[in-house]
Structure formats: C-alpha cells, structure tokens
Amino acid sequence: MDPISSIMPVRSELTISPDTTALLIIDLNGKDAHPDHGLGRYLSERGIDTSKSYGRKAEILPNVKRLWEVCREKGVVVIHIRVAARTTDSRDMNRLHRLMGPLLGWSPIGSPEREFLREATPLPDEIVINKTSTSAFSSTAIDQLLRNMGIECLIATGGATDYCVGYTIRDAADRAYRVILVSDCLCTSAREAHEVVLDRMDRGMIWVKTLDEMLQMLEATERP
C-alpha cells in the first residue's frame, strides 16, 4: 500500500442520492472506442493488432448499458463526454489534440470519429459535453453545469482510466465532487494494470466500486 494511503483518514461509507448524482460516460465515440475509426483505423493501417484493446472496450459496453438503464430509472443525470472540435479546422482545440490531427485528435464534425458508438448513443434529453482537452475541467463549463444541477457525486465509466477518465475525475475530486469509478465499466491503457491504476486512485474523494456494488448502492436509494 502506498505510504500516503496508510496515514490518510479512514473514510466512512459513501452514500448517494440520485438527485445529486450524475453518470459520466466518457469517450465512447469512434475516435478511441471503435476498431474501424480513429485510433483503431490508424493502427490497423499500420498492421498493429488492436484486438486486445478493443476487446476490452467491447466487454465493458453491456456493463455500461446496464448501469445507464438503472441510472435513468433512478433519475440520475446522464452526461456523455467526448473530445470534439467546434470549428471545422480545429483552431479551437488545445495544442495536443490539434497536433494529433483530425483522425487521432479532434474528430471533425461529420466524421465517424466524432460519433458515439451505436451502443453508447445519447438518448433524448441527455447532456453531451464536447471537450477540447483531456480533462473535461480544462476546457468546458462542466463544473458550473454540475453545480447548477446540484450534483455532488459523479459515477465514471468509459475510457481510459489513466488518461481521459482519470484526469477528468481527479480534477472533479480536486474540486470536492465525490467520484465513483466503476471498475468493470472502465478500460485502461496497457501501460499499467487496470487494478493498479484503480487502486492508486481509490482514496480521498475517489471510491472504486464494481458494477454490482454500484447497482446495489443505486437500488438502495429512493427514486425522487
């Protein structure tokens, strides 16, 4: 165990209320999550085997869907987040995503990279946030939006645990949101083991739960 964790206070059990909770579905669009588009296309064209990583992404989709359904039943706000430029020439993007180009970085309007996966397509009246950075807190009004809605707790799903999801939710935690990482609704880059990444984050304002644990927490709440 990391020495810092061993001297941090013991946390009491987290309780949530649907009306102060939001589900974040992060980067489940063509750029990062579909084997035929964006990153998948770029790598396949170079003869790199993508099956392991996209396999994992495919694995989590039914879990995300199940959690999403329960969240909707309970009245939890659903927010879809992706990296996408608002200009046709990417001049509004942050430097990194601009340099990565349209296929890997900024998902032009009308591109398959920009579109959410079929299984992750936002439903009517759900919120879509287009970010021009890795963390949603670097380039969007998400903080204000969440405060307007009285949201205190965020449930995080999607990818990658150590990049787009990780940096977004650590900024959220840093701003005093309670964050729940649902382990079997997330995928991590292959640089580190998924469990190691989650374990390191599981402290302070960030809790790690399995899908079953998350569903139990939701079932235990009253629908508003």
Place this chain on the structure above:
Amino acid sequence: MNQSELGQDPFLEAAFPIITVPQIQPTRMAMLIVDMTKGQADPHYGLGAQARAKGLEEEFRGYYERIEAMVSSILKLREVIRVLGGEVIYLRSVAQTSQLNELDDVYRAVGHCPGICPVDSTEAEFLDELQPSERDIVIDKLSLSPFNSTALDQILRNLGIEALIITGVRTDEAVELTAHGAADRGYWVVVVSDACTAASEDSHEAILRRLDVGLVRVESAEEVLNALLHKEWKHCP
C-alpha cells in the same frame, strides 16, 4: 517514440506522434517548485509526524531520503532559471483558516489533499534550504492541482510563460496533476525526473512513464541544466 520498460501500449506508442517541442526562450519559462514545505517534505513535521505517530516511520524513510537528495538539483535549477531571466513559482497546499474552513467538509474529512495545513503553521513554511526570494512568486492552493483552486493559469499568461519546468512532491499527486493540467492548457512541460518524488518509488516511475507523452517531457536535472545553459534540449530537433 516514448519507451517504457513495463507495459508498452501499442496504442500510445504508435498513436502519439513525435511532437516537436519548439525552442523556448528562458524568459518565457517558469520553474515550479511544488509543495516543498516542512509539512510535506520534512520528516519532523506534517505527514512525517503523522507517520511517526502511527509507527510508520520506516515506510516513509525512502521518501524523505529521496527528497533530501533532490534539494541540490532544485537549487541549481532555480539559480540557472533566475540568472537566465525565467520565473520561479513556489506552490504549496495551505488554507487561510486554522480549521481549514475553506475546504468542503467531506474533502477535509477524507484528507483528499494530504498535508494541507493553515498558512501560519510551521508545516506551511518552505524547507529552510529552499526559501523563496523576494522575486519568486508564492501561490497557495487548496487542492492537489493548482489549476483547481488558484489563478496560476492566469498568472502564467500575465507573465507570458509558455513552458514549465516542474520539480517537487509528490510525483503521483500534485506534480502529476500540475504537469498534466498545464499540458492540457497548452503549456510545454518538462518534469524533472530526479527533482521530484513520491512516497512510493513504483508510483513515481509509473507516473513519469504515463506523463511522458504529448506536450510533456520527462528529463533529468542534468539534462535540463545542460539544455538551459547550452540551448540543446534533448527533445528538440
């Protein structure tokens, strides 16, 4: 491409293009010294005192030894940056009230920002060897990342800063989020590998590997000093 010994991700290795970091004038650089306060970096205070009270001194011994070993590198870098006309910015985790009232109740209770302390405490003082001069800027933060509770971004833009050289503690907390937060906002970033450290060496190594993509470069103090003095950055063509 960036190499890592453990866990190569073909996506990251192949997909992140080699981004050409431009030559940047030292007057447009700022050195950040993160959380090098008694409470965070001196074994007698703050986290160190808490560790001792819990009988966990041994677990923290390596952390404080690594900190001691990196002070001279920080001092050298600071000297060179000052001479070349760059900015030196100290960041520390302090609240203005004795009971840390500015923090959210749960945030305070769970200790999300380990080592945060009142501004007039001994824990809030910088290490004796690393006292800021009148010209250096000191910014107090209430969170791990200064981008979540300070005007650092605005201040850097006011100063015309384009690149940051980051040192201090801890690699896997404030340092990582400062480096990433800066890169996410378009700054070029160099994290000085042997001028920062974490409580866990494994975490330190893993996070440096994770950071070393895009606009962030990880280099040793010697490489950075050499680059500053001879204008030969390892990562520039």
